[in-house]
Amino acid sequence: xxxxxxxxxxxxxxxxxxxxxxxxxxxxxxxxxxxxxxxxxxxxxxxxxxxxxxxxxxxxxxxxxxxxxxxxxxxxxxxxxxxxxxxxxxxxxxxxxxxxxxxxxxxxxxxxxxxxxxxxxxxxxxxxxxxxxxxxxxxxxxxxxxxxxxxxxxxxxxxxxxxxxxxxxxxxxxxxxxxxxxxxxx
Amino acid sequence: xxxxxxxxxxxxxxxxxxxxxxxxxxxxxxxxxxxxxxxxxxxxxxxxxxxxxxxxxxxxxxxxxxxxxxxxxxxxxxxxxxxxxxxxxxxxxxxxxxxxxxxxxxxxxxxxxxxxxxxxxxxxxxxxxxxxxxxxxxxxxxxxxxxxxxxxxxxxxxxxxxxxxxxxxxxxxxxxxxxxxxxxxxxxxxxxxxxxxxxxxxxxxxxxxxxxxxx
Numbered sequence: 001x002x003x004x005x006x007x008x009x010x011x012x013x014x015x016x017x018x019x020x021x022x023x024x025x026x027x028x029x030x031x032x033x034x035x036x037x038x039x040x041x042x043x044x045x046x047x048x049x050x051x052x053x054x055x056x057x058x059x060x061x062x063x064x065x066x067x068x069x070x071x072x073x074x075x076x077x078x079x080x081x082x083x084x085x086x087x088x089x090x091x092x093x094x095x096x097x098x099x100x101x102x103x104x105x106x107x108x109x110x111x112x113x114x115x116x117x118x119x120x121x122x123x124x125x126x127x128x129x130x131x132x133x134x135x136x137x138x139x140x141x142x143x144x145x146x147x148x149x150x151x152x153x154x155x156x157x158x159x160x161x162x163x164x165x166x167x168x169x170x171x172x173x174x175x176x177x178x179x180x181x182x183x184x185x186x
Numbered sequence: 187x188x189x190x191x192x193x194x195x196x197x198x199x200x201x202x203x204x205x206x207x208x209x210x211x212x213x214x215x216x217x218x219x220x221x222x223x224x225x226x227x228x229x230x231x232x233x234x235x236x237x238x239x240x241x242x243x244x245x246x247x248x249x250x251x252x253x254x255x256x257x258x259x260x261x262x263x264x265x266x267x268x269x270x271x272x273x274x275x276x277x278x279x280x281x282x283x284x285x286x287x288x289x290x291x292x293x294x295x296x297x298x299x300x301x302x303x304x305x306x307x308x309x310x311x312x313x314x315x316x317x318x319x320x321x322x323x324x325x326x327x328x329x330x331x332x333x334x335x336x337x338x339x340x341x342x343x344x345x346x347x348x349x350x351x352x353x354x355x356x357x358x359x360x361x362x363x364x365x366x367x368x369x370x371x372x373x374x375x376x377x378x379x380x381x382x383x384x385x386x387x388x389x390x391x392x393x394x395x396x397x398x399x400x401x
Contacts, residue, residue: 014203022197029189052192059196061340063207064269077270081342085399 001027007071014062025055028075035079050086054079130165133158208268212261212335216354219331223324223362231320234368245370248292250361252375255285256383257357263350264332268339274346286380292372311374313367320367321382322389325352325359329386337398348394349387356386 006027013021032054036047057078065074126134129151136142136150137158148158240246259282266272297305311317332351341347360383369375 013200016200016202018197018200021200022193025193025196026190029193048189052187052189055189055192055196057340059199061270063203064340066269067205069271074269074271077342078340081270081340085401 003070003072010062010065010071011067014065014067021059025059028058029055032075032079035076036083039083046086050079050082053086054082057082126165126168130161130168133161134165137162208265208339211339212264212268212332215331215335216261216328216358219328219355220358220362222327222331223359226324226327227362227366231366233365236368237365240368246364249364249370249375249379252285252289253357253360253364253379253383255357256282257354257361259285260332260350260352260354260357260387264336264347264354267343267347267350268336268341270340270342272341272343272347274350286376289372289376289380293376296372305373308371309373309377311369311371311378313369314374314378317363317367317369317374317378318382318385321356321360321363321379322385324363325355325382325386328355328359329390331355333390333393333397337400340400341394341398344395344398345391346394347398349391351394352387352390353383355390356383359383359386 006024009020009024009027013024029051032051033047036050037044040047040050054075058075061078065071124131133147133151136147137144142150144155144158147153148155151158153161234240259278262278263274266275297308300308329352332355333348336347336351360379363382369378
């Protein structure tokens with residue numbers, strides 16, 4: 001459909017011809033789909049949302065169309081505005097999401113520092129081998145196998161020792177947690 | 187909802203639309219803002235005591251033509267920029283430049299004819315420190331209304347549209363202020379009136395991108 005035909009449909013729609021208005025929107029939809037598809041890349045769902053937002057804006061703002069001007073520049077100006085607006089909104093959402101992550105990380109770090117300090121006090125009361133294993137596995141993050149190699153033990157022995165030391169720690173802290181056994185597994 | 191359903195719903199809502207929506211909307215809102223600005227002036231500052239005589243002089247009208255020219259330029263630009271595909275119409279910046287050039291020329295002639303020790307007095311008048319600020323203050327209600335009208339339409343160049351809304355508000359506000367202000371030297375007007383009006387445009391440009399967004 002040419003610019004002149006589309007404009008004729010628009011003018012008829014402005015005069016109250018609902019069928020012409022429907023034909024205009026139906027003819028614009030694939031053009032808008034192509035416009036947004038080129039610019040949104042691999043996000044067809046978001047592109048279709050923008051097609052609908054733009055069609056809605058074309059409908060709601062059709063009183064702002066200057067009948068002396070060509071139609072398609074008017075339509076594409078709305079499409080461009082909607083595209084930029086969606087970028088702006090998703091950009092802001094991303095920024096907000098990043099802020100949240102930063103906060104979570106900060107909280108976790110603060111907690112971790114506290115926990116480490118408390119753990120240091122408690123660890124000092126455990127037998128030396130248990131201390132060393134707990135430190136290596138739970139704080140330094142070595143795997144069971146690595147810890148076993150470092151201390152010249154079998155993996156099974158490391159597991160048992162860790163289990164015991166965790167029990168001992170629980171007794172020291174006076175807390176029993178049903179999951180604590182599972183937590184020493186890497 | 188799929189797009190075909192949306193189109194069907196929108197088509198059912200296709201009532202006839204009258205032409206001239208932009209002009210009507212801008213005129214209504216700006217008219218309301220102008221009334222508010224006049225009321226603000228009446229409540230705040232007395233009209234110049236020589237207003238009846240001034241109405242018969244040319245300087246009052248030259249000053250009014252100058253400030254209304256700013257308003258006209260703002261209105262012409264805003265009428266376009268309130269639409270999605272709107273641009274600053276050609277010739278409009280030139281009109282503004284011509285008005286400023288004319289007033290500046292008159293200012294230079296006035297200053298050249300004055301005795302050297304009176305030139306500062308011509309330029310500063312009796313109210314230079316407050317003039318621009320009062321124009322901006324009187325433009326407050328006007329700017330709110332021109333921005334509200336623009337936002338209710340569909341601008342896409344938000345900063346430029348904000349500046350045009352500010353220029354319209356500033357030009358009308360300066361015209362309102364002229365009912366109070368008896369300053370008549372072109373040197374005063376071209377400096378302090380222009381500064382007030384352009385400040386309004388700057389405020390509009392500053393807030394435009396944030397508050398002219400429509401969905």
